[in-house]
Amino acid sequence: MAKQSRSNDWGFPRWRSYGKSREAARVRLCDREGCGEIGDRPAPKAPNSPERWYFCLNHAAEYNKGWNYFAGLSPEEAAKRAAEEEQDASAYKQSAQWKWAGPGDGSRSRDEMRALDALELDSDADFTAIKAAHRRLVKETHPDATPGDEVAAKRFKEIQAAYDVLKKAEERKEGKAV
Numbered sequence: 001m002a003k004q005s006r007s008n009d010w011g012f013p014r015w016r017s018y019g020k021s022r023e024a025a026r027v028r029l030c031d032r033e034g035c036g037e038i039g040d041r042p043a044p045k046a047p048n049s050p051e052r053w054y055f056c057l058n059h060a061a062e063y064n065k066g067w068n069y070f071a072g073l074s075p076e077e078a079a080k081r082a083a084e085e086e087q088d089a090s091a092y093k094q095s096a097q098w099k100w101a102g103p104g105d106g107s108r109s110r111d112e113m114r115a116l117d118a119l120e121l122d123s124d125a126d127f128t129a130i131k132a133a134h135r136r137l138v139k140e141t142h143p144d145a146t147p148g149d150e151v152a153a154k155r156f157k158e159i160q161a162a163y164d165v166l167k168k169a170e171e172r173k174e175g176k177a178v
Contacts, residue, residue: 030056047071112169115162127170134163 030039037056043063045051055063070078108116108123116123119133137159139145146152 028054030054030059032056032059035059043067109169111165115165118158118162119166127166130163130166130170134159 028039029035030037031053032055035056037058039054039056041055041057041060042052043055043060045053053063070081073081113123116125116130119130119137121129121133125133138156141152141156141159143149143153143156
């Protein structure tokens, strides 16, 4: 066999992109009869089978349209499998924007977000919802309504502090006080 006389690198400037070679790329075609597209989307041939079909985007969508991942499983087994799937992807779920970020528009500070959590509200709650939640929680945890309950008294103080933070933020927003 003869030694290759031409190198893959033609010097500077490079006339081809990095990582390219002269060999033909191996491409798998879609397994759907008569389709000439690239088959780069695997799909199982049968439930719990390691064998796969390889479809193009259009035929993969057609194949998956009628696919039931939980077919033949009891409701308990289906719930168990769904829980296992969620556990494997928990790191992705935790890094989602709505888990670690603010309301999405950057309008609330960390203290305001903590105060909303103390009042059991979502990050996009308006001030009327804040007032309603404050009134409801104060009625539940007020020391006069629950005499001698130390946990309720501590929760009452937390609710009051949270409401004060949100009230001051609302006043700053409206320009009433600084």
